[in-house]
Amino acid sequence: EDKVVQSPLSLVVHEGDTVTLNCSYEVTNFRSLLWYKQEKKAPTFLFMLTSSGIEKKSGRLSSILDKKELSSILNITATQTGDSAIYLCAVDNNAGNMLTFGGGTRLMVKP
Amino acid sequence: EPEVTQTPSHQVTQMGQEVILRCVPISNHLYFYWYRQILGQKVEFLVSFYNNEISEKSEIFDDQFSVERPDGSNFTLKIRSTKLEDSAMYFCASKFRTSSYEQYFGPGTRLTVT
Numbered sequence: 693e694d695k696v697v698q699s700p701l702s703l704v705v706h707e708g709d710t711v712t713l714n715c716s717y718e719v720t721n722f723r724s725l726l727w728y729k730q731e732k733k734a735p736t737f738l739f740m741l742t743s744s745g746i747e748k749k750s751g752r753l754s755s756i757l758d759k760k761e762l763s764s765i766l767n768i769t770a771t772q773t774g775d776s777a778i779y780l781c782a783v784d785n786n787a788g789n790m791l792t793f794g795g796g797t798r799l800m801v802k803p
Numbered sequence: 804e805p806e807v808t809q810t811p812s813h814q815v816t817q818m819g820q821e822v823i824l825r826c827v828p829i830s831n832h833l834y835f836y837w838y839r840q841i842l843g844q845k846v847e848f849l850v851s852f853y854n855n856e857i858s859e860k861s862e863i864f865d866d867q868f869s870v871e872r873p874d875g876s877n878f879t880l881k882i883r884s885t886k887l888e889d890s891a892m893y894f895c896a897s898k899f900r901t902s903s904y905e906q907y908f909g910p911g912t913r914l915t916v917t
Contacts, residue, residue: 726905726906728908733892733910733911734807734894734908734909734910734911735846735894735908736908737905737906737907737908740905780846782846784906789834789851789853789858789859790836790848790851790859790861791836791838791846791848791906792848793838793845793846793847794845795844795845796845
């Protein structure tokens with residue numbers, strides 16, 4: 693059975709801190725790993741990673757995939773209160789017919 | 804920017820009733836999905852749909868569930884006889900094509916079965 697595990701479960705930081713969120717996976721027919729941000733409702737897309745070692749970056753957020761270690765990290769630098777959300781990791785397998793999600797990391801950024 | 808839309812945003816129904824959740828995927832997308840998220844739990848895959856047929860479904864997607872693309876824009880999820888445990892947030896998602904493209908999610912329909 694495919695499995696995606698995220699850590700930590702939750703995290704409380706202060707504005708300006710840097711955070712690292714972890715995702716590990718055990719899936720068959722790995723295609724890509726995706727990070728989503730879930731605030732109130734719909735997960736909103738952040739990054740899709742397919743190749744090991746290539747960092748994807750968007751503003752203060754960055755992510756990298758390690759296929760050897762079957763893991764990925766999501767970094768957020770200079771955190772802001774607007775970064776408070778649940779961050780979801782998901783793996784796309786089996787020719788893209790489904791995403792398997794981890795349980796998420798709940799990030800709270802205090803002013 | 805194109806987005807996935809879903810209606811209604813909240814549906815309350817009695818146990819045993821049929822419900823239809825509606826989605827309008829992004830217009831040039833070819834792959835469609837339903838996921839659900841029970842409060843406090845993981846987002847779970849239900850079904851994927853491509854070329855007017857189901858391409859993958861999970862164990863959750865039993866005979867009580869069905870999907871349909873009745874026209875060129877809508878994508879629906881029907882639950883024939885709702886149970887209390889069907890209470891969840893249901894997300895529709897769509898993807899352009901192939902595994903190189905990310906899935907975009909709609910805002911969800913919160914289904915409450917009483």
